[in-house]
Amino acid sequence: MPPKQLGWFGLGSMGLGMALNLQKYLDANGLPPLHYSNRSLSKGQALQDAGGIPKDDFESVVQDCDIIFTMISNDAVLATLLDKALTTSSTSSLAGKIFIDASTVHPDTSATSAGHLKAQGATFIAAPVFGASPVAAAGKLIFAMAGPSDAVAAVRPYILDVMGRSIIDMGADVRKSSLLKICGNILVISFMEVLSESHVFAEKTGLGTTLLQDFIANMFGPVLESYSERITSGAYAPPPDVAPGFAAALACKDMGHALGIAEDHGTTLPTVETALGRLRRARETAGEWIDSAAVYGTAREEAGLGFWSERCTRE
Structure with a gap:
């Protein structure tokens, strides 16, 4: 089975450090480089220098990738991104894709996101993180992860000792995270x-x-x-x-x-x-x-x- 292609959207003070750590892990293990995008793509220059592949928009990341991370500022941004992903599904299936949101959003937003993606055969994992930007840069965040157990197990190697020092297993209900x-x-x-x-x-x-x-x-x-x-x-x-x-x-x-x-x-x-x-x-x-x-x-x-x-x- 070919290795999974990973994608990233959101390169703020937290997201950039997290994405850099993930790209370094992928590179060190001979895995495909991280595909990424951001509202301001120039913020990803350090990530590109590390071997990441810039994409023009979130839809391109979704089309190219099996596992897609988001780290964004608020609920409205997440809803907009997932609307774009669901629109993309009319021409490219979302079946089997895993979406992981590391942002802090309302529990209802997480539940709604999970429901919409499940209807298209995709999976949503709520994985908000504890720690400020220096902790993100050091790869020492704490992840509170909730979602289907098989999907959580699939993404765990990209998180533990890569972007985070520990994972709190919150079960299947994404509201709990x-x-x-x-x-x-x-x-x-x-x-x-x-x-x-x-x-x-x-x-x-x-x-x-x-x-x-x-x-x-x-x-x-x-x-x-x-x-x-x-x-x-x-x-x-x-x-x-x-x-x-x-x-x-x-x-x-x-x-x-x-x-x-x-x-x-x-x-x-x-x-x-x-x-x-x-x-x-x-x-x-x-x-x-x-x-x-x-x-x-x-x-x-x-x-x-x-x-x-x-x-x-x-x-």
């Missing part, structure tokens, strides 16, 4: 909010953020230390040539999903509501090129400290 990812982001955003409030408290009272940073590292370990560092280093408002670790616009989208799902199920997320309000105001103040940790900037502003800390390199 999306729910876990959104729940995980509830934690991330809530950590950012609480850490921001604590750092503002430390600065206003004279305790100082350096002492608090050291305490967080010693008491809560490297994960919360890294989140705290995004605040204290000024990385919540990165310079124009540095991509945000978790872009504010994407965080707002995810929090909107979380709040909507919570309301549908009769519960509330007050910390997320506070963080969303602060992050929206941060985007108004600093524009779109900011990190989700920019809730800190708004918390500072509310306390009379000013949005920008001394360590910010962009004002």
Whole structure:
């Protein structure tokens, strides 16, 4: 049996690092090179330099490939791409193809995508990832994967120790992967909010953020230390040539999903509501090129400290 042809669409701050790791794996194992496309194809130059094959559009990737990865910004983009794939099926069968979406989308979007593709004989795997862009570049993401077991088994070799350090098996229901990812982001955003409030408290009272940073590292370990560092280093408002670790616009989208799902199920997320309000105001103040940790900037502003800390390199 000939080796599978793999395809990729979506070369943002997360997608490019992931696709590069996948292409390196394919090249090292003598497998066909990755076919890829993106809304702005020039963003894939590093991938082309690594041996990837650029394609003009998503439809071309679908036609050429057996397994197609997507890593895109929101639900609407995924729906548009799959509409294009389904249109392609009128001239080229989708039967047997596997579509893997690594994005963060609403559970209903995952379920709808799976249903539409199944009707054409294709398979959908929901595989959202945990980790920011440096983790993606290092190939250390955590994948939460849901879909038919045979399809998940088929794509596993291209993920484990290639793009990710581990896979969480979420079973067949693709909604579950999306729910876990959104729940995980509830934690991330809530950590950012609480850490921001604590750092503002430390600065206003004279305790100082350096002492608090050291305490967080010693008491809560490297994960919360890294989140705290995004605040204290000024990385919540990165310079124009540095991509945000978790872009504010994407965080707002995810929090909107979380709040909507919570309301549908009769519960509330007050910390997320506070963080969303602060992050929206941060985007108004600093524009779109900011990190989700920019809730800190708004918390500072509310306390009379000013949005920008001394360590910010962009004002």
